[in-house]
Amino acid sequence: MSRLEATFAALRARGQKALVAYLCVGDPDVATSIELACVAAEAGADVLELGVPFSDPTADGPAIARASERALAHGASLARTIEAARAVRARSDVPIVLFGYYNPILVRGEARVVAEAQAAGIDALLVVDLPPEEGAELRAAARAAGIDVVALLTPTSGPERVRRAASGASGFVYYVSVAGVTGAADTGALALAAEQAAAVRAATGLPVVVGFGIDGPAKARVAAGLESAGEGADGVVVGTALVRAIEDAPDDDARRAAVGTRIAALRAALDAPHS
Amino acid sequence: MCRLLREKGPAFVGETAVTPADAARHPARSPPARFCYKPRVATPPTSGAFGPYGGRFVAETLVPALDELSAALDGIVATPAFQRELDGWLADYVGRPTPLGDASRFARTVDPTGEALGALWLKREDLCHTGAHKINNALGQVLLATKMGKRRIIAETGAGQHGVATATAAALFGLSCDVYMGAVDVARQAPNVARMELLGARVIPVETGSRTLKDAMNEALRDWVTHVDGTYYCVGSAAGPHPYPTLVAQLQRVIGVEARAQSLARGGLPDAVVACIGGGSNAIGMFGAFLGDEAVALYGVEAAGDGVDTPRHAATLTRGRVGVLHGSKSYVLCDDDGQIAEAHSISAGLDYPGVGPQHAWLKDTGRATYLVATDAEALAAVRAVARTEGILIALETAHAFARVGDVARLEAARRGRPVTVALCVSGRGDKDLSTLLAEEPHHVAS
Numbered sequence: 001m002s003r004l005e006a007t008f009a010a011l012r013a014r015g016q017k018a019l020v021a022y023l024c025v026g027d028p029d030v031a032t033s034i035e036l037a038c039v040a041a042e043a044g045a046d047v048l049e050l051g052v053p054f055s056d057p058t059a060d061g062p063a064i065a066r067a068s069e070r071a072l073a074h075g076a077s078l079a080r081t082i083e084a085a086r087a088v089r090a091r092s093d094v095p096i097v098l099f100g101y102y103n104p105i106l107v108r109g110e111a112r113v114v115a116e117a118q119a120a121g122i123d124a125l126l127v128v129d130l131p132p133e134e135g136a137e138l139r140a141a142a143r144a145a146g147i148d149v150v151a152l153l154t155p156t157s158g159p160e161r162v163r164r165a166a167s168g169a170s171g172f173v174y175y176v177s178v179a180g181v182t183g184a185a186d187t188g189a190l191a192l193a194a195e196q197a198a199a200v201r202a203a204t205g206l207p208v209v210v211g212f213g214i215d216g217p218a219k220a221r222v223a224a225g226l227e228s229a230g231e232g233a234d235g236v237v238v239g240t241a242l243v244r245a246i247e248d249a250p251d252d253d254a255r256r257a258a259v260g261t262r263i264a265a266l267r268a269a270l271d272a273p274h275s
Numbered sequence: 276m277c278r279l280l281r282e283k284g285p286a287f288v289g290e291t292a293v294t295p296a297d298a299a300r301h302p303a304r305s306p307p308a309r310f311c312y313k314p315r316v317a318t319p320p321t322s323g324a325f326g327p328y329g330g331r332f333v334a335e336t337l338v339p340a341l342d343e344l345s346a347a348l349d350g351i352v353a354t355p356a357f358q359r360e361l362d363g364w365l366a367d368y369v370g371r372p373t374p375l376g377d378a379s380r381f382a383r384t385v386d387p388t389g390e391a392l393g394a395l396w397l398k399r400e401d402l403c404h405t406g407a408h409k410i411n412n413a414l415g416q417v418l419l420a421t422k423m424g425k426r427r428i429i430a431e432t433g434a435g436q437h438g439v440a441t442a443t444a445a446a447l448f449g450l451s452c453d454v455y456m457g458a459v460d461v462a463r464q465a466p467n468v469a470r471m472e473l474l475g476a477r478v479i480p481v482e483t484g485s486r487t488l489k490d491a492m493n494e495a496l497r498d499w500v501t502h503v504d505g506t507y508y509c510v511g512s513a514a515g516p517h518p519y520p521t522l523v524a525q526l527q528r529v530i531g532v533e534a535r536a537q538s539l540a541r542g543g544l545p546d547a548v549v550a551c552i553g554g555g556s557n558a559i560g561m562f563g564a565f566l567g568d569e570a571v572a573l574y575g576v577e578a579a580g581d582g583v584d585t586p587r588h589a590a591t592l593t594r595g596r597v598g599v600l601h602g603s604k605s606y607v608l609c610d611d612d613g614q615i616a617e618a619h620s621i622s623a624g625l626d627y628p629g630v631g632p633q634h635a636w637l638k639d640t641g642r643a644t645y646l647v648a649t650d651a652e653a654l655a656a657v658r659a660v661a662r663t664e665g666i667l668i669a670l671e672t673a674h675a676f677a678r679v680g681d682v683a684r685l686e687a688a689r690r691g692r693p694v695t696v697a698l699c700v701s702g703r704g705d706k707d708l709s710t711l712l713a714e715e716p717h718h719v720a721s
Binding site: 057072152 | 330331333340484493496502504596600601615
């Protein structure tokens with residue numbers, strides 16, 4: 001059983017929602033990102049998404065786009081993100097998703113990236129601009145290496161898209177709460193996403209997490225489906241809120257504290273009973 | 276006339292047939308047969324619209340919108356009714372067909388003896404309404420948007436020509452229009468910013484990345500993903516996710532179709548066709564009708580900026596590698612880590628680190644040849660064309676002029692006789708006056 005499968009199975013057995021934390025590796029620098037990832041895992045994140053900075057992050061809102069620019073300015077790269085994953089793996093058993101855009105993977109070589117990811121202890125790839133129709137070679141290489149390829153589904157995905165995504169996906173499904181970029185979603189959209197997540201789980205048989213726009217404990221509970229009837233999502237992703245906290249903190253101590261505090265608060269909110 | 280049309284704008288929404296009002300306006304609007312162009316719609320479900328290039332490398336959110344657009348290519352654009360209506364607008368509003376003129380004085384400056392360059396023909400897209408070929412595409416796409424029931428148009432622009440063309444078409448059909456433009460380009464193309472605003476569009480300066488065309492396209496994609504329901508994204512070049520490269524090539528195809536017919540009317544096909552290339556829309560439009568004429572050599576000229584051996588250029592096909600940018604697989608300028616490079620060209624319209632996927636395929640198959648011209652060569656060509664032909668060409672177009680002599684010598688050597696070259700004058704240069712004055716005030720003023 002893969003780390004991701006084991007993690008979602010254990011959470012389900014305990015009746016807990018998964019907390020997925022996204023960090024942009026290299027913001028403010030790679031060494032600090034490794035520290036912050038470990039802080040997040042220790043504070044209660046169940047899955048880490050290590051973001052590969054990219055020069056043209058078209059699916060991201062301004063906060064993650066700025067983080068990506070800062071990271072690149074400080075020398076971050078796909079290779080260094082994979083190294084960071086290896087460093088986190090040496091200290092933690094938390095499942096790690098390599099999260100990024102396709103061009104760095106294509107240019108470095110799909111088979112090479114999969115091999116390096118496997119060696120680094122990375123559990124899954126999530127490639128934002130690679131819909132199920134594209135990237136057959138990458139998917140095949142990942143499958144052969146036992147690395148999951150996470151599918152994205154959105155409010156614009158009809159039943160046919162859900163089926164198509166499910167056929168090539170494994171690990172879990174990332175349900176994007178809103179048609180938009182990272183960082184933007186209101187409570188209404190998140191509540192709807194929680195319902196949709198349950199439907200996607202039923203259709204795909206995979207755990208479904210909801211992301212985009214979850215800026216704190218209250219929205220996390222809504223997105224997880226803890227504030228409404230129904231099963232809701234299997235978990236939530238917090239990204240922009242962490243990236244903003246890292247951006248706003250004056251130094252590394254403050255960054256560690258900010259990430260630890262936010263993850264702990266989200267963990268507590270997700271573990272509080274269904275209202 | 277425009278006022279009347281604006282008022283009629285909303286009536287077009289959702290209709291796929293020519294309205295009675297239109298039919299009355301264009302009673303015998305079928306253009307001469309030689310100017311009819313048949314859309315060639317290819318809608319492969321996966322990557323590979325052009326050999327290994329093309330595809331749809333976009334966030335899942337946009338896939339249904341691209342499916343909708345692909346369906347509209349087949350269900351709307353391909354219909355005779357749409358083609359008739361578009362032909363009417365191209366004739367009465369854009370001013371098509373544009374002339375195929377002779378540039379003998381410039382030809383003699385490039386090749387004084389005439390041993391290589393027998394004749395140079397200019398396809399005058401600079402004479403289109405709004406001053407560049409961009410209107411062919413913008414008008415077609417905005418017309419399509421009205422048929423698809425979209426009420427808001429967004430676009431990216433580099434030099435501002437596509438932005439102006441889109442703002443123009445949006446004004447004509449009464450749609451709202453937001454144009455994303457890199458902050459660097461806003462500064463160097465101020466007249467076009469003013470034109471867009473006069474036309475009622477909102478110009479949104481983009482302050483991220485290199486603050487040029489690629490960043491404007493990033494921002495337009497972010498807008499589209501956020502407002503995907505009611506918004507039509509009018510892509511300006513033959514790039515972007517499928518089906519945009521196909522759609523744009525189809526709408527620009529009229530350039531080459533006319534040029535080919537006009538060439539035949541002059542006695543025969545040219546030996547070579549030349550066009551400048553950024554994303555590649557005027558080039559693909561010019562090339563399209565000649566692709567089947569094996570005797571006609573096709574040449575694209577990329578922007579070499581300070582030189583292709585410096586980091587400051589935009590010669591994507593010449594110095595790039597296979598990658599994915601803005602939704603399609605093609606050649607891109609990027610580093611070993613796959614980070615997209617900041618391109619450089621004195622011409623904002625060529626200042627782009629990607630290129631349309633069809634050009635990547637034409638390069639790999641050898642059907643087209645891609646050359647480069649530097650900033651300095653482009654500036655010199657602007658001056659030379661102005662003084663020999665009385666035409667102030669755009670800096671983009673100037674790259675094509677800068678290589679005409681080389682193309683002629685290559686083709687004349689191959690054929691053992693002087694050759695005829697047809698060049699696409701993609702746009703006029705009024706927009707570049709501030710750049711020209713800043714670069715070479717002495718020469719320009721003298």
